[in-house]
Amino acid sequence: MTTSSTVHSTSRNFKNNARDQLANEDLQAALNKARGHFVDGRATARDNLPEFDDLRDQARGIKDHTLEHLDFYLEAYEEKVVESGGHVHWARTAADAQQIVLDICRSVDAKQVNKGKSMIGEEIEINKALEADGIRPIETDLGEYIIQLRGELPSHIIAPAVHLTKAQVEASFRENHTELDEDRVLEEPLSLLDEARTILRKKYFEAEVGITGANLLIAETGSSIIVTNEGNGDLSQLIPKVHIVLASLEKIVPTLEDAATILRVLARSATGQEFSSYTTLSTGPKREGDPDGPEQYHVILLDNGRTDMLGTEFEEMLRCIRCGACMNHCPVYQSVGGHAYGWVYPGPMGSVLSPGLIGVDEAGHLPNASSFCGRCEEVCPMHIPLPKMMRHWREREFESHLSPGSVRVGLGVWSFFARRPRLYQLATGLQMRMLSWMGRKRGRLSSVPLAKGWTKYRELPAPQGRTFQSRWRSGERV
Amino acid sequence: MATDSNRDQILSSLRRSRGRDGPVDEATAESLRARIAGHKRNIVPARTDTDHAGLVDLFETMAQKVFATTTRVSDMAEVPDAVAEYLRGANLPSEVVMAPDTDLDAAPWADTSMLEIRRGVPDEPDQVSITSAPSAVAETGTLAMYSGPAHPSTLNFVPETHVVVLPASRVVKSYEDVFDAVRELTADPDRGGLPPRTVNFITGPSRSGDIEQTLLLGAHGPRRLHIVIVEDD
Numbered sequence: 181m182t183t184s185s186t187v188h189s190t191s192r193n194f195k196n197n198a199r200d201q202l203a204n205e206d207l208q209a210a211l212n213k214a215r216g217h218f219v220d221g222r223a224t225a226r227d228n229l230p231e232f233d234d235l236r237d238q239a240r241g242i243k244d245h246t247l248e249h250l251d252f253y254l255e256a257y258e259e260k261v262v263e264s265g266g267h268v269h270w271a272r273t274a275a276d277a278q279q280i281v282l283d284i285c286r287s288v289d290a291k292q293v294n295k296g297k298s299m300i301g302e303e304i305e306i307n308k309a310l311e312a313d314g315i316r317p318i319e320t321d322l323g324e325y326i327i328q329l330r331g332e333l334p335s336h337i338i339a340p341a342v343h344l345t346k347a348q349v350e351a352s353f354r355e356n357h358t359e360l361d362e363d364r365v366l367e368e369p370l371s372l373l374d375e376a377r378t379i380l381r382k383k384y385f386e387a388e389v390g391i392t393g394a395n396l397l398i399a400e401t402g403s404s405i406i407v408t409n410e411g412n413g414d415l416s417q418l419i420p421k422v423h424i425v426l427a428s429l430e431k432i433v434p435t436l437e438d439a440a441t442i443l444r445v446l447a448r449s450a451t452g453q454e455f456s457s458y459t460t461l462s463t464g465p466k467r468e469g470d471p472d473g474p475e476q477y478h479v480i481l482l483d484n485g486r487t488d489m490l491g492t493e494f495e496e497m498l499r500c501i502r503c504g505a506c507m508n509h510c511p512v513y514q515s516v517g518g519h520a521y522g523w524v525y526p527g528p529m530g531s532v533l534s535p536g537l538i539g540v541d542e543a544g545h546l547p548n549a550s551s552f553c554g555r556c557e558e559v560c561p562m563h564i565p566l567p568k569m570m571r572h573w574r575e576r577e578f579e580s581h582l583s584p585g586s587v588r589v590g591l592g593v594w595s596f597f598a599r600r601p602r603l604y605q606l607a608t609g610l611q612m613r614m615l616s617w618m619g620r621k622r623g624r625l626s627s628v629p630l631a632k633g634w635t636k637y638r639e640l641p642a643p644q645g646r647t648f649q650s651r652w653r654s655g656e657r658v
Numbered sequence: 659m660a661t662d663s664n665r666d667q668i669l670s671s672l673r674r675s676r677g678r679d680g681p682v683d684e685a686t687a688e689s690l691r692a693r694i695a696g697h698k699r700n701i702v703p704a705r706t707d708t709d710h711a712g713l714v715d716l717f718e719t720m721a722q723k724v725f726a727t728t729t730r731v732s733d734m735a736e737v738p739d740a741v742a743e744y745l746r747g748a749n750l751p752s753e754v755v756m757a758p759d760t761d762l763d764a765a766p767w768a769d770t771s772m773l774e775i776r777r778g779v780p781d782e783p784d785q786v787s788i789t790s791a792p793s794a795v796a797e798t799g800t801l802a803m804y805s806g807p808a809h810p811s812t813l814n815f816v817p818e819t820h821v822v823v824l825p826a827s828r829v830v831k832s833y834e835d836v837f838d839a840v841r842e843l844t845a846d847p848d849r850g851g852l853p854p855r856t857v858n859f860i861t862g863p864s865r866s867g868d869i870e871q872t873l874l875l876g877a878h879g880p881r882r883l884h885i886v887i888v889e890d891d
Contacts, residue, residue: 210870217871231703238700251672252682252690264852270665322877323868339868346870369869377878384878385782400694401853411864411879414815418856429668434690435697436837443833444703451867454720455798458879459859466855469807471758471779473855483668491675 188305191522191534191543198516198549207343207517214342218508221452222559228454235444240563242438243499246430247490253399253432254481260402264464266477274304277482281306281391281424282313284478288422290315290388296406296413297321298393299337299502300426300482302524303537306391317391318383320412322376329356335518335526338450338504343517346372380412390416390474394427395501396442397479400435403463404479407446407456414460423462423474429481430498436461442501445561450503485537493572497532499562506556506566512549521546528556528566535573540580547573590630608647616645699834706796706831710891713796714826718887720799724862725875726883733888734823737765740886741821742772745786748882750819755780756788759808762823780816787817791824791885793836800861801885802836804843804854811856820863820880825890833859 190197201207226232246253258268271277277300285293293315295301307317307328319328323340327333329352334340341349350366353375366372392413394404404425406413417423433439447453466473489495507513507527518526523543525533531550534543547570556566577583578591597604619625619642626639634640673679682690706713718728731740745752753774756762767775780787789809793802801822805811814820830836836859844853864879875881 214871217867229703229705231701234701242700248676249682249686249690251669251676252687254669254672255681256690256694270668272664272667276664320878321868322866326868339871341868342871344870349869369872370874372869373866373874373877377876380878381782400697403853409865409867410877411815412877414811414858415878418812418815434694437697437699437834440833440837441700453724453861455800455859455861457724457860457862457865459800459861461853461857461859463853463855467806467849467852470805470855471807471810472812473805481668483664483671487668487671487675490672491677 189523189534189538189542191538191546194520194522194546194549197520197522201516201520204517206345206348210343210345211514211517214339215514218450218452218504222449222505222508223452225448225452225454229444229448232445232448235441236561236563239442239445239501239561240499242433242441243430243562246433246438247495247498250429250432250490253434254429257397257399257402257432260399261464261477261479262402264402264477266402266464266479269478269480271480271482271484274482274484277304277426277480277484278306278309280478280480281426282309282315284422284424284476285310285313285315285389288388288476290422292316292318292383292387293389293391294318294320294384294387294416294420295324296390296392296408296416297324297340298391298426299334299524300393300428301391302334303484304426304482306426318380318387320380320384320416321408321410322373322412325376325380326352329353333519333524336504336507337502337525337527337529343519384415384419387416387420389422389424390418390420391424391426392417394425394431394479395446396439397427397432398434398436398439398461399432401461401463403436403461405439405443405459405461407443407459409451409453409457411458414458417460417462417474418472421474422476422478423465425462425477425479427479427481428486429483430486446501446503449505449559449561489536494532494536494569496564497529497536497569499564500529500533501562502529503561505559505561506564509555509559511551511553511555516549521549528570529564532564532566532569532573535576540573540576544573544577544580545583547571547577605647605649609650612643612647613645615640615643618642697837702832702834703797710827710829713831714829714887714889714891717794717796717799717829718885720796721862721883721885722799724799725865726799726862726885728885728887730887730889733890734764735766737823737886737888738767738770738773741788741823742770744821744884744886745819746772748819750882751785753784754786754788754821755784755813755817757790757809757813759790761790762788765823779810780812782816784817786819786821787813788821788823789813791822792828793839794824794829795831795833795836795859796829797832798861800833800859802839803856803858803860804840805856805858806854809854811858814858814860815864815879818876818880819882819884821884821886823886823888825888827890 335343396405513527531546863883866877
C-alpha cells in the first residue's frame with residue numbers, strides 16, 4: 181500500500197497562521213489586487229441578469245430535491261455511465277480514492293498523469309500518492325501549475341495562486357525552468373503565461389492518463405461537466421487514452437436543464453463572467469470512428485465524510501457549487517488569505533466544510549474565524565446559511581471540550597452569575613463603578629484585566645459608572 | 659479494491675440519513691424517473707425573447723464581449739476568402755488544419771490559393787484550425803460543438819487560432835435548445851442511442867486570471883476565436 185490516509189492540515193494553528201499572513205507583505209499586496217476584482221465582477225454580472233435571484237432560488241430547490249433522493253440519482257447516474265461504456269468507482273475515503281486512481285494508472289502502465297484543476301484531487305492528496313508510486317503528476321491549470329512548482333496548497337478554490345505576486349511567480353519560473361535563457365524578460369504577466377504555455381504544450385501529448393474534476397454530474401445522461409477558462413482541462417481529458425473524473429457524490433443533478441440553471445449562477449458568482457470560456461460535457465469513452473478522445477472513461481465518486489453531514493444541521497453545506505463567492509466577500513479571508521485556514525478549503529465554506537470532512541478536532545476552531553457579518557450567506561448562490569452553521573460548529577467545539585481552558589472557565593463564571601440575577605446585578609454594578617474609576621482621568625482604558633487581547637490593539641472607552649439595568653430601573657428610559 | 663462494499667456502504671448511509679432502510683418506494687421512484695424523462699426547463703432568461711435576426715445580433719454582440727472576433731458573409735461561397743483575409747490581416751500563417759466535416763465542403767476552398775489546407779486532427783505545431791459549429795447560443799455568445807468522426811474535439815483546443823464557420827440559421831436561444839438538439843441526435847438509431855462523447859460549449863477564446871487577476875487570453879486553448887457568420891436565412 182502506498183496510499184496515505186493521514187490528513188495534512190495546519191487548521192489547528194489558525195491563530196498563528198493568521199498572524200504570520202497579516203505580516204506577509206507579498207500576500208497583502210496580492211490580496212489587495214484581487215479584492216475589488218471579484219466583488220465588482222459579481223455585482224455587475226448580477227445587475228446584467230434580471231432573473232439572477234430567481235435562478236438562485238431554483239438552483240437551491242434543485243439541490244435540495246437531489247440531496248433528498250441522492251441514492252436514487254446516483255444509481256440512475258451509474259446506470260447511464262455504464263450504458264455509455266464508462267466505469268463508476270465508489271470511494272468511501274480519500275485512501276480508497278487514491279487506491280482506485282493508482283490501480284487504473286498501473287493497468288495502463290502510466291508514467292505521467294496530466295491534471296485539470298480538481299479540488300477533490302487536493303482533498304485526497306492525489307499528487308502525493310502518484311509520486312509515491314513513481315508516476316509524475318503535471319498540474320496544467322496555470323494557478324495550480326504555479327503552486328505545484330512551489331509545493332504549496334491552493335489558497336482559493338477557483339484562483340489557486342491568488343496569494344502570489346507576479347514577482348513571486350517570476351522567481352519560481354526562473355528557479356524551475358532552468359533550461360531556458362537566464363536573461364529572458366519575464367516581467368509582464370503575459371510573458372509568464374507564454375512561458376507556462378510553451379512548457380505545458382509538449383506535456384499535453386506525453387501523458388497516458390488525464391484527471392479532471394467535475395462541477396456537475398448528470399443522472400439523466402451519465403455525463404460529467406467541467407467548467408474552465410483556460411482549456412487545460414479539455415486538453416488533459418482529450419489527449420491521453422484514459423480519462424479519470426474525480427467527483428464528490430453531491431455533484432449530481434437530475435437533468436441537463438437542472439445543470440443549466442446551476443451553470444447560470446456559477447460563473448456569475450465566481451468570476452463575474454456570464455459563462456466561463458469552456459463548459460464541457462463528457463459522456464463515456466470515445467465512440468467508434470471518433471478521431472480523438474479517451475479510450476477509457478472512469479468516474480470516482482467520493483464520499484469522504486459527506487454522507488455523515490446529510491440529515492444533520494450541516495446538510496445544506498452539500499448544496500455548495502464551489503464558486504468561491506463567500507471567500508471573495510469575506511473580510512477575514514480578505515485579510516489573512518487562504519493558507520491561514522490550514523487545509524484545502526478556505527474561507528467561510530471551508531470553515532463549515534472542513535470540520536465535517538477532517539473532524540472537529542482538526543478544524544473545529546476555523547468557524548471562530550468569522551465576524552458574523554453575513555456577507556457570505558448574502559452572496560452565496562445556493563443560499564447556504566454559513567454563519568448559522570459556523571455557530572453550530574462552535575457549539576460542537578464547546579461540547580467536545582475543544583475550546584481553550586480560559587474560555588471554558590470564563591463562560592463557567594459568567595453562567596454562575598447569569599443564573600443568579602441579584603448577584604449578577606451586584607457584580608456588574610461593582611464592575612462598572614470600578615472601570616469608571618479606573619478610566620476617570622482620560623475617559624479611556626488602555627488595559628483591562630482579563631481583556632488584554634482586546635486592549636492590545638485599541639482602547640476601551642470607560643463606562644459612565646452605572647449599568648443599563650440600574651439606569652432602566654431609575655426611570656431613564658428615553 | 660472493494661468498491662462494491664464501498665458502494666453498498668455509501669448507499670446505505672445515504673438511505674439511513676433519509677430514515678429509510680432501502681431504496682425509495684416504487685411510487686417515488688416512478689415520479690423521479692418521470693422528472694428525469696420530462697427534463698422540464700427551469701427559468702430561461704428573457705433576453706432571448708426576440709426574432710431570429712435579433713438572436714443572431716445578440717449572439718454576435720455577446721461573443722464580441724468575450725473577445726471573440728466576427729465577420730458576416732452572405733453565403734458559403736464567400737467563406738474561404740473571408741478566412742484568408744482574416745488570417746492575413748492578423749499576420750497568421752496560411753497553413754490550416756480543417757475538420758473532415760462535409761458541412762465545410764459546401765465552400766469552394768480549392769478556389770482560394772491563399773490557404774494550405776489539411777483535413778484531420780491537429781498536431782502540436784498546427785497554428786490554425788477551421789471547424790463548423792452545429793449550434794450557437796445567443797444568450798451568452800456561446801458556440802456548441804459535438805464530437806464525432808467529422809468533428810475532432812482537439813481542433814477546438816490545440817491550435818492557437820480557431821476559426822469557426824457558423825451558418826446563422828443555427829443560432830438558438832439557450833443551452834436548453836442545444837440539449838434538445840443533442841437528444842434528437844442521440845435518438846438516431848445509427849448512434850446506438852449514445853450522445854456525442856464530448857459536447858463543448860465555447861464562449862470566447864481561452865483565458866486566465868491566475869497571475870494577479872490580470873485577464874490574459876490564450877492560456878492553453880486558442881488565443882484567438884474568429885467566427886464567420888454565414889447569413890443563410
